[in-house]
Amino acid sequence: MPSRAPALLVLEDGRSFTGSAFGAAGETFGEAVFSTGMTGYQETLTDPSYHRQIVVMTAPHVGNTGMNDEDRESRRIWVAGYVVRDPARVPSNWRSQRSLDDELRDQGVVGISDIDTRALTRHLRERGAMRVGISTTETDKDALLKRVLASGEMAGANLSEAVSTSEAYVVPAVGTKRFTVAAVDLGIKANTPRMMAERGIEVHVLPSSSSIDDVLAVSPDGLFFSNGPGDPAATTGQVELLQAALEREVPYFGICFGNQLFGRALGFGTYKLKYGHRGINQPVMDRTTGKVEVTAHNHGFAVDAPLEGSTTTPYGEATVSHVCLNDDVVEGLELRDESGKLKSFSVQYHPEAAAGPHDAAYLFDRFCNLMGGNL
Numbered sequence: 560m561p562s563r564a565p566a567l568l569v570l571e572d573g574r575s576f577t578g579s580a581f582g583a584a585g586e587t588f589g590e591a592v593f594s595t596g597m598t599g600y601q602e603t604l605t606d607p608s609y610h611r612q613i614v615v616m617t618a619p620h621v622g623n624t625g626m627n628d629e630d631r632e633s634r635r636i637w638v639a640g641y642v643v644r645d646p647a648r649v650p651s652n653w654r655s656q657r658s659l660d661d662e663l664r665d666q667g668v669v670g671i672s673d674i675d676t677r678a679l680t681r682h683l684r685e686r687g688a689m690r691v692g693i694s695t696t697e698t699d700k701d702a703l704l705k706r707v708l709a710s711g712e713m714a715g716a717n718l719s720e721a722v723s724t725s726e727a728y729v730v731p732a733v734g735t736k737r738f739t740v741a742a743v744d745l746g747i748k749a750n751t752p753r754m755m756a757e758r759g760i761e762v763h764v765l766p767s768s769s770s771i772d773d774v775l776a777v778s779p780d781g782l783f784f785s786n787g788p789g790d791p792a793a794t795t796g797q798v799e800l801l802q803a804a805l806e807r808e809v810p811y812f813g814i815c816f817g818n819q820l821f822g823r824a825l826g827f828g829t830y831k832l833k834y835g836h837r838g839i840n841q842p843v844m845d846r847t848t849g850k851v852e853v854t855a856h857n858h859g860f861a862v863d864a865p866l867e868g869s870t871t872t873p874y875g876e877a878t879v880s881h882v883c884l885n886d887d888v889v890e891g892l893e894l895r896d897e898s899g900k901l902k903s904f905s906v907q908y909h910p911e912a913a914a915g916p917h918d919a920a921y922l923f924d925r926f927c928n929l930m931g932g933n934l
Contacts, residue, residue, distance in 0.1 A: 564695055566671040568642065569703045571690040574682055580695040581646055582663025582670035586703075588710035589613040589639030591691035592859065593680045595838030598624075599855075600659070604641070604668075605632040607722035607746030608815065608857045610788040611713065613640035613691050614837075617680050622647035625655025626662040632748040636663070637722065637788075640693045641670035642679065669693050687833040688713075688859060713859065714831055718789035719745040719797070719816070723767035730755075730762040738930045741779040743769055743797065745787030745816050750911040754923050755783075768796065771803040780930040781810040784817030786909065791819035791829045791860055798823050805874040805894070811903035812926040815858055818905035821892055822862030825872045832888070835859035836908075839916060842884040843908060847893070851884065852918035855909040862889045862907070875902050883907075901929055 563579035570591060593615040594603055600621055603614060621643040641663060650658050663670055671693050683689070692707040723744045730752040732738075737759030742752060744764050752762040763777040767787075774782060782804045784797065801824040804811060813821045819829050836856035843854045866887065869876040874894060881891025891906040910919035 563672070565698070566693060566695045567697060567700065567703060568671050568674065568691060568693050569700055569707055570682070571704070571707050572686060573704060575700045576671070576674040576679060578671045578674035580670070581643060581672035582641060582660060583667045584695045585667070585669050586692065586694040586696055586706075587613065587640040587669040588690065588692045588707060590688055590713045590859075591615060591683060592688050592835055592837055593617055593683055594857075595840060596855075597839075599839055601626055601630045602632050602748075604636045604638055606748060606786070606857060607633050607637045608786045608788050609638045610718050610722050610746070611639050611711070611716065612788070613642065613693065614638045615642040615676055615679055615683070616644075617676060619644045619676065620647065621645070622650060622659035624652040625650025625658055627654045627656045629654070632750065633722075636666045636668050638668060640691075641668060642674065642676060642693070643670065643672050644674065644676040646672045669695065683834050688835060714790055715793050716789045717793040719767040719787045719794060722746040722788060724764060725766060727763060727765050730764065732759045732761045733757050735759055736761050738780040738927065739763065739777060740781045740783050741765055741774045741777050742783040742785060743767060743774075743800070745785045745797065747785035748909070748911060751785060751814075754911050754920065758923055758927050760927070769800065771800055774800065774804060774809075779809065781812060781926060783926075784811070784813040784820055784905075786815030786817065786857065789816070790831070791816065791823055794820060805903065808902065810926075810929045811894075811905070812922070812929070813905035814910060815907060818892060818907045819858075819860055819862055821903070821905040822864060822889075825870070825874065825877045825892070825894065827870075828863040829860050830863050831860050832858070836883065836888070839912065841908065843881050843890045844884055845881055845891070847880055853916045854919050855912035855916065856907070857909065858907055862892065864889050864892065880904060881906055904929070
């Protein structure tokens, strides 16, 4: 394998690592986060929720299955930068069409390899997610640090419009159409409308700037909010849209960012996690069934809601339905009427999980049952 050019990584607290260039040459800045997934790196790279984040892979060997055109979750790679320890020398998979290195280079994503990602991950776990810069052109650590400190922070960032579709489009139901859903794209992954379509749902994917009139124009049986990047506290338009829908008792299902906005619509606060949950191996308990699911996560913010008891809101009684077993972070919310009938719900993880696991796919069936009046 030919030798790579040197590269430099500097965190905002001054910690630095030197390694080799991986992907495009140049310089990039973002929030340093780590992902614990052992596989599914293509889905991670193309997840819009990673917009403006530099992802550190905890798995030591990355790129062995190459890249293809079928497993992309969106139209492009969204990560601001990529950090791996040992990139694969040659991709080896019958579905591979090109190498990860070539794909990063073609899409202008600056990365770094040949560094101690375990040490970097431990640092982020102890100190928290923070701003970072990667450069293949700068060798002066202090100079790069100054540019890191001048870069934007994730707290207070409203990013959904940057990753959302600019025009509405429809994903038709597979087989017999059962329901119509208005899905607000805050950074939606391709597998989400696909999994709804497989259940007979005609999905109208709408821009993040959509109004309640835009939603009602498609005569939906339900409203869906997708995952997405940014600080939920900086997002107000979608919260107002959701509140208007809840006032009209439109059944709602939200995932990830959609869970955080649901929480804010119900009157709860949100806060930034120290280093977040990212990976495909996070244990969550569904308190409505008592079952534990292994789930896919990508979030740096969470809902501040009481784990016990219910909270009276203008739209019904709200309770925490799912909890992360690692740290008791709220992973789901339910809204019920006075009789206990479910009206809306959300989860803080990815039930569509294209690379897996598939423990939470039942949530799409729960949404169908909700729209059909069977809950």
